[in-house]
Amino acid sequence: MKVNKTVLFLIISIFFVGTVEGQSLILFKSRRPIQPWSKNPSFWEYKGEPLILLGGSNDDNLFQWPEEILIPHLDSMKLVGANYVRNTLSDRKDMGFELYPFKQLESGRYDLNEWNDEYWKRFETFLKETAKRDIIVQIELWDRFDYSQKNWPPHPYNPDNNINYSKKESGFSDNYPDHAGSNKQPFFFTSPLQRDNESVFNFQKKFIDKVLSYTLKHRHVLYCIDNETSGDENWSSFWADYIQSVADKKNKKICVTEMWDNWDMRTDIHRRTFDHPEKYQFCEVSQNTHQKGEAVWTNFQWVRDYIREKPRPINIVKTYGADTGRYGNSKDAVHRWWMHLIGGAASTRFHRPNSGLGLNELAVTSISAARKIESVVKFYVMEADNSFLLDRAEHEAYLACKPGEAYVIFFPNGGDVRLNVDLGNSDFEIRWMDISTGEWQTEPQLFNLGNSTRITTPDKKAWVAVLKRA
Secondary structure (H helix, E strand, O other), rough: OOOOOHHHHHHHHHOOOOOOHHHHHHHHHHHOEEEEOOOOOOOOOEOOOEEEEEEEEOOEEEHHHHHHHHHHHHHHHHHOOOOOOEEOOOOOOOOOOOOOOOEEOOOOEEEEEEEEEHHHHHHHHHHHHEEEEEEEEEEEEEEEEHHHHHHHOOOOOOOOHHHOOHHHHHOOOHHHOOOOHHOOOOOHHHOOOOOHHHHHHHHHHHHHHHHHHHHOOOOEEEEEEEEOOOOOOOHHHHHHHHHHHHHHHOOOOOOOOOOOOOOOOOHHHHHHHOOOOOOOOOOHHHHHHHHOOOOHHHHHOOOOOOOOOOOOOOEEEEOOOOOOOOOHHHHHHHHHHHHHHOOOOOOOEEEEOOOOOOOHHHHHHHHHHHHHHHOOOOHHHHOOHHEEEEEEOOOOOEEEEEEEEEEEEEOOOOOOEEEEEOOOOOOEEEEEEEEEOEOOOOOOOOEOOOOOOEEEEEOOOOOEEEEOOO
């Protein structure tokens, strides 16, 4: 049979063009930065695909770690399914190997116009190694604790320690003995929207420009202005606008937020972020993890409802709680972490020791358990809704679901509730995830889900029931 050469040419051309366009689309998606998911902006997408960010790491400024201890820690994270890390640009000497960003002269003083190359080499290595492993980095540009109490006397920004400005020019004192939350440090009042202190501000701006010269090369970085601040809103607003303007000039898409210190998410200070989606592209509510029991859930759900008309990802970059710390015990940490995950958080991470679990065995178990559940049903297609649960006592059970398709119930301390769904009699598979081991208890079992079906945990430990239509 003879084949028309023109038709054959068109077929080959269409196939070739389609293949090239498909490859171009894949390449385009692979280059997309971390941003709110186009189909549901309450969650993140990266490289064109939706994802849940889960994390646990043993420090809040991992970029300071020498490469020989950083790389194994990142590998450990990747191995258990963690893809999210906090990185405060902090330089206080907690571990002994931390560096300042500025060059130290032979006199012992610092020149704020010159850089410490090793500091920036470590920062660059950290960004490259996390990018290589698809670990999303949430950076906090300023940490108030670096500039108060014992950390201020040796700091390069202290005029006693640099050659660039005097006490009179800077307005700085020898000591700031009060807790950083007292906001007595003029360091955080220098911007043009505040006291317009050019003597100090010009060096702060130079530092941020240097940071951005590294981070804007990457697509896996989220930006937070401060660590748990209760300071002047104008400071946060200035830096949010500034880093966004630098990114815009370079045609880079970034997402910015602020972390306010108040533990009550309903206070006005948090609305500085909630009410301004044009300035803050996601919300950071880690301080909610100072709450306990049902209050963790109700306060978080209040935030989700408050921003529902203009939804954005809500991140939890630090989950407090550890037997070694002051802010709840290890059991509290696990409960808080799971309540936020089930409750619709876009990210949730265990805080560093001693106030959190870091990447210890308990944290690893929860992260790996969550990834196994995710292999059955995706968290980002579900909605938190306890109204389907009947006979529920306070802090007994928490539900996320895709109605009619999948139901995931977290029981912090075992429990017995009824799942009230209008499905007649439908065949579902039920699996039980043991949070204490990170393993499925049994293979999937056929389960008849009626209009009001009782769900009872195997014992009084923490469990997750996963029900999916058969």
